[in-house]
Amino acid sequence: MTTAPQVGWSFLRTRRWIGYFALLIVFSIACVWLGNWQFERRAEARAEIARIDNNYDAAPMTLSDAVPSFTDFDEDARKWQPVELRGQYVGEEYLARNRPGVNGVGSNLLQAFELDNGTVVFIDRGWVPVSGTDVVPEGLPAAPEGETTVLARLRASEPEIPGRTSVGRFVPSINGTELAQVAGLEEDVYTGAYGQLIEEHPAAETGVLAVRPERDEGPHLSYALQWYVFILIATIGLAYGARQEFRSFNAEGESVRREDERRAERKRKRGPSDADEEDALLGS
Template sequence: MYRFLLSPRWLGALALTLVASAVMVLLGNWQLDRYRGRTEINERIDAGLRMAAAPLAEALRAPAGGPGTAGPAPAEDKVWTRVTVSGRYDPTNIVLVRGRTVDSRVGFEVLTPLVLADGTALLVDRGWVPPAPGGAMAQPTVPATPTGDVTVVGRVHETESGAGAVNRRDGRLETRRVGVSQLARELPYPVYGAYLLLDEQTPAADPVFKAVPVGHTNNWQNFGYVVQWWLFAVMALFGYGWVARREARRAAGIGTTSTPVDRAAEPAPSASG
């Protein structure tokens, strides 16, 4: 019944089905890797909230270049690590990160370089502030920067992707995305290769600042894609088998019905017959 499967047409259809199913399985595996990677990120975010603060040197290597350069990026397992470090804020090089949303309001995140005793600096995201009256792009009133020694506790945040140009507006550095390398070129000291998302500060931070929320990655979306691609692979194989079985039954005459005979169209028998 199934000898027709050896014909060129059916062998070609089988090859196409197997290739399509293999591609779908590979796409599912790729999404599974992304699901696992994003799950690890979420776990690190949660762990960073619970862990005791470690010295900065345990999470980030100090920059080794000269002024205007950035140090190495943190290792993947060090991102979101909770660290503590002391230094002095540099209020002359505050960075405003525009277009940031907190509590459904668009405003600015305020990054301030914390200059350490060795002359290197770490960018600290002190929090979110609303724009000045006049629109979301109106430069905000930034609370005064603490003077003297400051101790901060926060989580290591890697440089953001897609960072664009850095410009000065009304004497302040301004950007849309936090690109540490780009910002370092505007600063007069070597800068660490990541920035710090502030959790605590001594002396205490100004209450005008709102904490910047950290969103978890949508790992379950990737898991849904895994199921979707693997299900498509199974459906492709099932569809090939179903069509082949239907063709075999048709060739064997199974499940087919003969054309009914229209008796009314037959000539009537003669009286002598």
């Protein structure tokens, strides 16, 4: 006896379709996570734009007012804030290696600046085309000697890079604590922040100074919405597949039903067969 195919939406309870629904749920969760990650990236970009707008062209502050703590720095409030420093450059130059620049990979030129009150902050005097960690070349841009006024923008001390260490006067990052150790400075050193040079008086040769950062929040919003569109597309695709299968099952079921009706009609017209009469006699 032939079993009639499934009719209606009952096929949605099969293991195959339950698996499809489970995959859709997992896919949707992943898309939501990725979409929210892009929203967070956009929020970070917009916060950076706000810092640029608020601080980049602000009036210069004193370092002690802008950075009350030697070890901590409020990046949200003070990143890009100009500060005016008076004092003198001290010690040797150091090079933060592996920095992209106008002519490829080079280094950022760093030197300690001692303020008139005896505190010390490191100044990034620009990018120079020096790569490698072997020997500091001759002819690096020399800082002014004696009393100097420096205008710089504040940046947060960079984190240490795991597995990378200082080699001579080359450092892996602009990390205030590591720079202080390499330079042999122990007290009254600003390790939470450093200054990105704008100008200095008397003027001296510098590396390539940093340019104004772009006010660009990037494509994060479109990427975030894209992940939610993927959920919609997947849902529509699954619904379309279910609809097609529904039509297929019901078309097949309707075909079987009609064949049964035709068979019953032929049987009625022929009358009862010998087997049917024997069954009737046995049942009586």
